[in-house]
Amino acid sequence: QIVTDPTGEKPGTIVVDTSEHFLYLVRDGGTAIRYGVSLGKAGFGWTGSAVVQARKKWPVWTPPPEMIQRRPELAKYKDGMPPGPQSPLGARALYLFRDGKDTMYRLHGTPEWDSIGKNASSGCVRFMNQDIIDLYSRVNGPAQVFVRPNLSAAGKIMAVSSRTAEPIDAGVPRDAEMLQ
Numbered sequence: 271q272i273v274t275d276p277t278g279e280k281p282g283t284i285v286v287d288t289s290e291h292f293l294y295l296v297r298d299g300g301t302a303i304r305y306g307v308s309l310g311k312a313g314f315g316w317t318g319s320a321v322v323q324a325r326k327k328w329p330v331w332t333p334p335p336e337m338i339q340r341r342p343e344l345a346k347y348k349d350g351m352p353p354g355p356q357s358p359l360g361a362r363a364l365y366l367f368r369d370g371k372d373t374m375y376r377l378h379g380t381p382e383w384d385s386i387g388k389n390a391s392s393g394c395v396r397f398m399n400q401d402i403i404d405l406y407s408r409v410n411g412p413a414q415v416f417v418r419p420n421l422s423a424a425g426k427i428m429a430v431s432s433r434t435a436e437p438i439d440a441g442v443p444r445d446a447e448m449l450q
Contacts, residue, residue, distance in 0.1 A: 275302040279416070284322070284377075284409070286395055286417040288315060291387045293377070293395060295408060305405065308385040308396035316393055320366035320373055322413040325406060328353035329363040334374060337392060356381050361399040362406040366415060377415075378402060 275296050277285040283296045288309055294302040309315055330350040338344050351357055360379020367373060379399040382390070386398055395417075397405065 271304045272297075272301050273304045275300050277302065277416075279414075282409075282413055284413055284415040286415070288317065288417060288419045293397075293405075295405060303405075303408070305397055305401045306386045308380065308382075308388055308390045310391050310393040311389045314391065314393045315389065316375070317417045317419050318368070319417070320368045320375065320415045322364045322377070322409055322415060323367040324365035325409070326363050326365070327406075328361060329357070329359045329378070331357045331359045355399075358382075360397070360402060362402045364402075364406065364409060364413075377405065 273294075275294070276287075277283070277294055277296055279285055279296045281296050281298045285294045285296065285302075286292075286307065286309070287294070291307055291309060293305045293307045295305075296302045330353055331347065332350045333341075333344045333347055338348060353359070355361075358378075358380065359376065360381060363376045363378040365372060366375045366377070374393075376394045378394055378396060379402040380386075380391075380396040381399075382396070383398050385391070385396055390396070
């Protein structure tokens with residue numbers, strides 16, 4: 271949805287509101303695009319800042335060693351799980367860096383659409399695939415990312431009654447791979 275910008279950040283900035291499970295892409299004219307997201311489950315959430323420094327279509331997913339320790343059944347993917355609709359990274363991924371180093375956190379699609387609006391990931395920000403395809407198309411270079419707790423409690427989010435929202439026309443994915 272296109273909403274009144276609740277963040278006060280400059281256009282092109284991405285802000286994740288961890289209390290509401292929304293990600294905002296700030297636009298010109300005091301507006302932002304709002305996406306529903308899934309965030310880190312208990313013990314895996316994070317806050318702070320990062321920069322989008324890499325992007326990939328249909329990325330290969332490789333579980334980190336810590337994840338394989340927690341879930342040994344994932345060892346078969348230690349060299350990577352092929353991309354596709356069942357990949358945990360979904361259709362697109364934006365890679366987050368801090369001080370030039372990969373944080374291992376991603377903004378990415380997910381086949382687990384029912385996780386949107388919940389704390390369910392290992393720290394990454396998950397989207398429905400059509401939403402990450404839309405965000406991916408709008409973020410073409412480095413973008414500042416802020417992950418903030420309780421954005422609404424800090425008074426940064428306007429009252430619901432004063433918000434205006436309109437749907438974005440992301441259209442039907444035209445990516446032939448998405449339709450397979």
